[in-house]
Amino acid sequence: MSKEAQILTECSHCHQPLLERIEGRDPSKVYCCYGCKVVDELMDLDASLIDHSAIDAGPWRYLDEASIRAKLCKFEDEQQARIAIHLPAIHCSSCIYLLENLAAIEKGILSVQVHFSKKEADIRFRKDLIQLSEIAAILDHIGYKPDFKTHLGESRKGRNKLLMQLGVAGFFFGNTMLLALPEYLDGSLQYDPELQSFFRYLMMAFSLPVVLFSAKDYFSTAWKSLRAGALSIDLPIALGIVVLFSRSAYEVIAQVGSGYFDSLTALVFFLLIGKWYQAKTYRNFSFDRDLRSFLPLAANRLMEDGSEKPVGIDELEEGDRIRIRQGEVLPADSIVLDQDSRWDYSYLSGESLPVQKEAGAKIYAGARLLGKSTLLEVQSSVDHSYLSSLWSQDAFKEEASTKKSRTLSDRVSQYFTPAILIVALxxxxxxxxxxxxxxxxxxxxVLIVACPCALALAEPFTAGSMMRWFGRFGFFLKNNTVLQRLPELNQVVFDKTGTLTRTDSIEVQWHGDQLLFEDQWAVATIALNxxxxxxxxxxxxxxxxEADASQVLQFEEASGEGVGARVRASYYRLGKASFLGLSDEANTTAVYLEKDAKVLGYFSFYQQTRDALDQIAADLSDKYSLSLLSGDNAAEERRFRQILGSKVDLQFNCSPHQKLEYLQALQSKGQKVLMLGDGLNDAGALQQSEVGISLCEKDISFFPASDALLMADAFPKLHRFLALSRMYKPIVYRAFALSLLYNLVGLSVAVAGYLSPVFAAILMPISSVTVVVYSSLYTAWKARKVLA
Known part of the structure; x- marks a missing residue:
């Protein structure tokens, strides 16, 4: 490959494929990210790495407020502070090199440590030399825009606890196995009773942290299930651990044997690996989200002297005046005070086109401002906004949730546990x-050989393996109970805007006789005004x-309806069919054109649908009933009827509450609903559905509360994901059958009195490994066959 061809397809620094083209100062070089650009220029001894005159810290000034900074910083005293910042743009070694060397080129930053897998930078800085807002602005300037909301209020306590439990179990499992080797390999220790006794007591001591710390969740869950009158799979596991430890402790104390502490620690270690394996797939995603996940951390409040002060959104009160700038999200329901503001409601109401608002109009929290800055007056606090009422619906209350479901293991255990106890007694x-x-x-x-460790491992390992394969192809599930609900679905409900349509392009077509250039010029000239x-x-x-706005005469505009103007010698009118007194012929949003009282035709506007949408709908309609809900008007009903088919139920002009009520009506008829959406207006419906899937383009930190996340480029494989999910239960049932076969054979030998606890304990991990290997390999084979 020639050097010129490489420059077009590869980064000049790291030689990764170019996903984003960034020009360097050297015309012959192009980079995949700003990290590579700056590092490559640093290697060329470019002295001016960061142009501070081009850095605007204004949009980040709210970070300097003490109340906000206190929520974000891990540590803070009078001189120094430390903060962990999520940087989604981190993607290669150059990013790490650049960020970790910021301390060398930026005064005030003491150290930077990058955690590549977490896309996170741990920054320590001097408060008297640099502000947090300046750090954020620098990071944004060099191509690493910070995401502070990812870490605000986030708790990793549960994940860290599991890793600690796994680490403790693994450490003592390895050491206990080493201490147990002499017991299995030879009988030399029997000639040294004191050393043998010491080794046995040491193994018992090593097992205590495993039982009391690593396995304590099994005891806690078992006790809670008993109190609730249920038998979960954790009950026989906890019982097996207790019996195994008690029997082993008795043998050591009574000096009649070595016990089975090695098998005990191995059992707990393998069980925790199953938990970790399942959690690993979706640990980077936060599926439980509310309105605050999408609102800014602060807003600019106007003071009495006319100055602006950034304040936390919780401090906003009715009557406060705030200024919102282009691209910012409104944090509370407000009244517009300035003229002619434009708002993006697509993520709020589902309306695909921007909305024009005059002074005095009410704007709801969650709308994004387009265009110039606008002054507003707050009408209600953040917690009393229109959208916040969605989170007060029963769909968001855990006690009323329809999504609680018992795992397959729990269902089996309600019969397995009492049966084993009866057989043992x-x-x-x-x-x-x-x-x-x-x-x-x-x-x-009997209790040891029938301990359902293999039964317990079958489901999490199958679920973990399947979820990891889903993740490889862009489909991320919240937990394995979602896998159980997926095969039960019989209804698929789509949001339209941003879900079935692409948000990055609006296609325009002309319908009518060929439009002369002079008419095109006139239309463009009017559009400028x-x-x-x-x-x-x-x-x-x-x-x-060549369009010239000054050439327009007698310009008149009816807000939201159309415009009329004289251009040169002709009078033109553009607008809705009703504005021109016509019947609407378009099957989408349309602007009709009239010249000198003669209709020339119309321009149609619609967002492009996702690739192969008609085929996707056909594949899904074989097994599911389909519906479409949209906040848009019904202009595109005919178009989507042609794409999705005549049997699809189309609903337009739906508010967020109406979407939720539609799903409730379906469920009252016995339907099991999958809801696919992408915006806050879908949040209630996503929660109400049996399975709610958020469709995401690129920024995975911006999606509503859901059970699963589907990347946009994986949307064409939705029917394949659902097909693979229908194989989940059969795979688990086969794994259960293997486990039960083992238990049946083991129980028969144990009841006959031919199986000692030693061999029973040895058989336990063997059966577990067999089930784990089968579940993982068979799931991988099926996943490759269906998804590849």
Missing amino acids: VSGLIWWQIDSAKAVLVFTS AQHPLAKVLLGHLQIE
Whole structure:
């Protein structure tokens, strides 16, 4: 490959494929990210790495407020502070090199440590030399825009606890196995009773942290299930651990054997690996989210002297005046005070086109401002906004949630646990009549050999393996109970805007006789004067640079309806069909054009649908009923009827509450609903559905509360993901069958009195490994076959 070809396809520094093209100061070089650009220029001894005159810390000034900074910083005293900042743009070694060397080129930053897998930078800085807002601005300037909301209020306590439990179990499992080797390999220790006794007591001591710390969640869950009158899979596991430890401790204290501490620690270690394996797939995603996850941390409040002061959104009160700038999200329901503001409601109401608002209009929290800055007056606090009422619905309350479901293991355990207890008791009583000493051995062996460790591992390892394969192809599930609900679904409900349509492009088509250039020029000239959001879209479509706004005479605009103006010798009118007194012929949003009282045709506007949408709908309709809910008007009903088919139920002009009520109506008829959406307006419906899936383009930190996350480029494989999910239960059931077969054979031998607790304990991890290997390999084979 030639050097010129490489420059077009590869980064000049790291040689990774170019996903984003960034030009360097050297015309012959191009980079995949700003990290590579700055590092490469640093290697060329470029002295001016950061141009401070080009850095604007204004948008980040709210970070300097003490109340906000206190929530974000891990440590803070009078001189120094330390903060962990999520930087989603980190993607290669150059990013790490650049960020970790910021301390050398930026005064005030003491140290930077990058955690690549977490896309996180731990920064320590001098408060008297640099402000947090300045650090954020520098990071943004060099291409690493910080995401502070990812860490605000986030708790890693549960994840750290599991890792600690796993680490403790693994450490003592390895050491206990080493201490147990002499017991299995030879009998040399029997000639040194004191050393043998010391080793046995040491193994018992090593098992205590495993039982009391690593396995304590099994005891806690088992106790809670008993109190609730249920038998979870954790109950027989906890019982097996207790029996195994008690029997082992008895043998050591009574000096009649070495116990089974190695098998005990191995059992707990393998069980915790199953938990970790399952959690690893979705640990980087926060599925439980509320309105605050999408609002800014602060807003600019106008003071009495006319100055602006950034304050936390919780401090906003009714009557406060705030200024919102382009691209910012409104934190509370407010009244517009300035003229002609434009707002993006797509993530709020589902309306695909921007909305024009005049002074005095009410704007709801969650809307994003387009265009110039706007002054507003707060009408309600953040917690009393219109959208916050969605989170007061029953769909968001855990006690009323329809999504609680027992795992397959729990369902099996309600029969397995009492059956094992009955078998152990009956066997013990029968042998008590024959040989009381052997009765204790049989009772203990039955409980140990039938300990459902393999049964417990079958589901998490199958779920973890399947979820990891889902993740490789862009589908991330919240937990394994979502896998259980997926095969039960019979209804799929789509949001339209941003879900079935692409948010990055609006397609414009002309319908009518060929439009002369002079008419195109006139339309572009009028569009330059118009305030309607479609005017800019139309300008982009026509691409006439010669248009001159000053050539328009007698310009009149009816807000939201249309415009009229004289251009040169002709009078033009553009707008809705009703504005021109016509019947609407378009099956989408349309702007009709009239010249000198003669209709020339119309421009149609619609967002492009996702690739192969008609085929996706056809694949899904084989097994599911389909519905579409949209906050848009019904202009595109005919178009989506053609794409999705005549059997699909189409609902337009739906508010967020109406979407939720629609799903409730379906569920009252016995339907099991999958909801696929992408915005806050879908949050209630996503929670109400049996399975709610958030569709995400690129920024995975910006999606509503859901059960699963589907990357946009993986959308065409939705029917394949659902098909693979239907294989989940059969795979688990086969794994259960293997486990039960092992238990059946082991129980038969144990009840007959031919199986000692030693061999029973040895068989336990063997059966577990067999089930784990089967579950993982068979799931991987099926996943490759279905998804690849």
